[in-house]
Amino acid sequence: QFQMIKHEDLQLKESLGQGSFTRIFKGSMTDIRDGEKHVTDVLLKLLDESHNKCWESFFNAASLMSQISHKHLLLVYGISVHRYQNIVVQELVKCGALDLYLRKRGRSVPVSWKLDVAKQLACVLNFLEEKNIVHGNICAKNVLLAREGDSSGTSPFIKLSDPGIGLTVLGREVLLDRIPWVAPELVEAPESLELGCDKWSFGTTLWEIYNGGKAPLQGQDPQQKLQFYKNLEQLPPPEWPELADLIGRCMDYEPALRPSCRGIIRQLNSLIASDYVLLCDPQASTA
Numbered sequence: 001q002f003q004m005i006k007h008e009d010l011q012l013k014e015s016l017g018q019g020s021f022t023r024i025f026k027g028s029m030t031d032i033r034d035g036e037k038h039v040t041d042v043l044l045k046l047l048d049e050s051h052n053k054c055w056e057s058f059f060n061a062a063s064l065m066s067q068i069s070h071k072h073l074l075l076v077y078g079i080s081v082h083r084y085q086n087i088v089v090q091e092l093v094k095c096g097a098l099d100l101y102l103r104k105r106g107r108s109v110p111v112s113w114k115l116d117v118a119k120q121l122a123c124v125l126n127f128l129e130e131k132n133i134v135h136g137n138i139c140a141k142n143v144l145l146a147r148e149g150d151s152s153g154t155s156p157f158i159k160l161s162d163p164g165i166g167l168t169v170l171g172r173e174v175l176l177d178r179i180p181w182v183a184p185e186l187v188e189a190p191e192s193l194e195l196g197c198d199k200w201s202f203g204t205t206l207w208e209i210y211n212g213g214k215a216p217l218q219g220q221d222p223q224q225k226l227q228f229y230k231n232l233e234q235l236p237p238p239e240w241p242e243l244a245d246l247i248g249r250c251m252d253y254e255p256a257l258r259p260s261c262r263g264i265i266r267q268l269n270s271l272i273a274s275d276y277v278l279l280c281d282p283q284a285s286t287a
């Protein structure tokens with residue numbers, strides 16, 4: 001179900017950082033179609049050669065995204081396996097990862113923009129929930145901005161990236177470091193990944209988006225993060241009570257009490273229509 005891409009058809013360009021046991025680069029892919037040479041800008045995700053034992057989970061994550069299609073799911077062109085180099089080739093999304101974008105834009109991002117992005121993420125989660133597909137790594141870093149939208153009113157457009165290597169393969173240190181995105185029930189049983197885990201991570205991602213891409217529990221070490229869950233703690237709530245309520249319900253320590261995606265979308269719709277947005281984004285009132 002994957003297109004195999006020849007190594008020689010890929011060119012690596014600048015590095016964009018790294019994920020868990022992976023490095024990501026901008027790049028280009030050349031292919032000859034009906035006698036013409038096409039060069040496409042791509043995002044190359046390289047699996048660290050020291051972790052080639054994770055190649056199955058690495059490719060499964062990418063194939064999850066290539067078996068279903070949705071306007072808010074990232075396009076995977078294929079994979080390339082050459083000697084010890086395992087590469088996933090995905091579409092290069094114009095504006096990059098949401099967390100970096102928000103940190104760069106700081107306070108200048110309107111609340112209405114943030115809620116629009118959150119609603120698009122809730123919609124693609126709803127699509128996955130209806131197909132009973134668990135993503136397993138919802139976070140602002142995995143939400144990519146295809147269109148940034150602007151003050152004149154064009155809205156932003158996001159694409160959800162693949163989940164990457166699964167928690168059960170990554171090991172406990174990486175799992176603990178992913179607190180508070182990883183659902184508490186997974187800490188002692190990473191294989192019990194369920195739809196409810198994506199709701200918890202959505203709550204954390206909503207907190208990130210509202211707080212301008214700030215990483216929750218930043219700087220805390222894995223043991224302190226584990227204690228956060230053992231004490232059944234919550235993230236510092238936003239001063240907007242209705243938003244704090246939605247984040248708190250998604251991040252309920254009891255998975256069964258977390259809202260459905262439809263419930264999340266309904267609550268986001270009422271936040272979008274609320275006076276708070278008009279007060280915070282005076283320019284929104286003209287839209």
Ligand SMILES: N#Cc1ccc(Nc2nc(N)cc(-n3cnc(CCO)c3)n2)cc1
Nearest residue numbers: 016043090091092093094095096097141142
């Ligand atoms: N300047 C600049 C610039 C940077 C990146 C892109 N595009 C793009 N497309 C993707 N498919 C994935 C990512 N990506 C970036 N960081 C991560 C974090 C790990 O997920 C993923 N970036 C576009 C412009």
